[in-house]
Amino acid sequence: MNYEIANVGTFTNTVDSHPKIHITRDQLHSTTTGDEGKTLFLPVNISFLKQFTQVYYEQGPIEALRLAKSHNQIVVSHMASLLLNIVDYMQKVRLILKPNIRYSGATLINKLGQTRDWQNSTVRFIAWHPYCTKLAVVTCDDSVRIYSAESSYHPILRCKQQKNISCVAWRPLSNTEIAVGHEDGIIVWYIDPNSLVARPSISNAILLYRLHHRPVMSLAWSPKGDVLVSVAACDNTILVWNPELNQTSSLKRPCGNGNVFVKWSPTGEKLVTCSDGVIFRVWDYRNWECERWTVLSGRVQAACWSNCKTTLLFATTTEPTIYGVIVKSDLIFTNDLESSSNQALPMFDVSKMDVNGITIGGLIQCIESDPKGKHLAVMFTDTNAIAVFSVVRLPTLQLIPGSLVMGLPEEKPSSISFQQNFEAGACLTIGWSTGRIQYYPIIYTDLTETINEIAPLNLSLYKSFNASHY
Incomplete structure (x- = not known):
């Protein structure tokens, strides 16, 4: 639907209680260098x-x-x-x-990160809480804003040590802790739900720092929340943190100049890490052994796990193609067919094409899978439409193109994330470059009880919308 007349509430009431977020430039804090007082x-x-x-x-x-x-x-x-x-x-x-250290942290984050046009976007990263309707939004003033459906109180996490934020990650099995990765390290904030302080103090946080482990590009908590894994663009060592004790264990393999991406599998048994070169690895959490893989050119830009929890989907910086590799518990990267070789299989070609005068597709910036594993969202590097695929297994995993989501003419998508506790189906959340947060709900169930509440004039339109997402 056209943006001016679009109203999600016409089709479903599942996102009516979600926080309405549009961060304008006048809401941002001015950044200071700390030298202004010297002139006095x-x-x-x-x-x-x-x-x-x-x-x-x-x-x-x-x-x-x-x-x-x-x-x-x-x-x-x-x-x-x-x-x-x-x-x-x-x-x-x-x-x-290590050639990466010649660049500033902001340059590396803009070049290697998951956020599109990180340097110029108002919204730089978004992340949903695993268990409740609570969203963390990173803005260009080095602040993390926490929005919740249960409260109108929006804490702002900000301190002078927190510069050039690249990513955030909520801690599992906790309602109050969130890790913030930035240029110089990691800050694990504790947000007291009973406090009404608009800006929590740094005394409510744990500062994690290691020399040369910078800038932090990606964070991943284990599903149990006991360890935190971080990777940095200027350090080829992967750090496994025990935040409470400020202790680390290191996973080091000679590859590239640094690492840019890390993500746990849904079962918690596997961990994928991607270097800034052609190498990426899948680690077994039980013994920390890894399988080494290489791409033909470029590097792995984005990766996620599929609904079967054994297939890793990824995309590189040089090919507009989504690849898949099967990860098994004992034999890593093996296929169901005995005659198949241990190779990544192309799943879908997303080369640029023109649809009714609109250019879609191209090289991939970020891919995300919803928690139920039925949908895959793809954000591109040069085009503004976000593609949503259905993920099916018939019997092999396949991607079926479903929807295209576009913003206003002047908007570019910056970051995408699926809501983790959306019971009605999947809720894709998009952070646009203008500071607007958009919810795109995909309803799996037949909402018969809500049809009676919709005006008869909109009934046929509702049925068409609902059927298109089965």
Whole structure:
């Protein structure tokens, strides 16, 4: 339907209680560098040691060495110059081994992340709570806004340590904890449901940080919520966190310069991780052994698990195709047919095409499967229509094209997510670049009890809409 006359309530009342979200630019917080207050004070003469200490704590050891290099004492100046030369040499060696570190965290997140046009979008990431109608929305002012159907109170998670947020993940078996991945590490926030404070304090959070593990690109809690897995663009080590103890175990295999994506299987037995190169791996959580796979070119951009909980669907940065590989409990990446080889099978070609003057398809930015596994949503890199597929197994898994979801002419989709506790079917949620959050409910059941509440004029239109999603 045309946006001006579209009304989801005409067809179903399942999303009537969902929070209405449209974040405009005037609702955002202004970003500050922290140096504005310095202009209010007159310069004074202070000792070199005090200057050195102040610069060290505020700007880091490198800037402190640059200050010492300009000192009038020759010994101090020469020692600082020598140390700076050693640091520069080590930095050049690191650049050869890990080219990603030459880029800023914001550049890497924009280039390698799941969000489309991360740098210019108002909405940068959305994530549903596993058990209740509660949505976390990441905005471009480095804030995480929590919206709930049960309350009009919307906490805002924001602190100076939280810069360039790339992803968020709700903790399973918890109603109050959410992990936020950003440029320099991870913050696990605790949101007190009984508190009416609009902006919770950082004292209600756990800060997780490791040197060189930055920027954090993707987070995944285990289904039991006991461990948190994180990957970073400048670190090829996969970290498994125990947040309460601030302890980590590392999974390291020589591949690429870093990792950009991680996701648990629905059963919790498997974990897929994708590097910034041609390699991706599926780990067995029981013994942390992995199966190594490679793509022909580019890298894996997006991946998700299918409804049978054994098939991994993924897409690369160089081909407009959805691939699938079958993962079994004992023999990884084997097929039901004995004669088949251990290869990824092309499931659907989504090359660009023109439909009534609208260009759809192309390279894939993100794919998401609904919790029941009956639908797959695909967001593209260059086109604005989101494709929704039906997932069936007859007997092999197949993707059947179903719907195209489009926004306003000036809008681009930034992030997509399926609601985790939508009992009536599946609810695709789309964060648009303008700050608007859209709900796209797909009803599985025959809602006979609601037909009587709909006006007779709209009855035929309702039946047509409902039948198109079976």
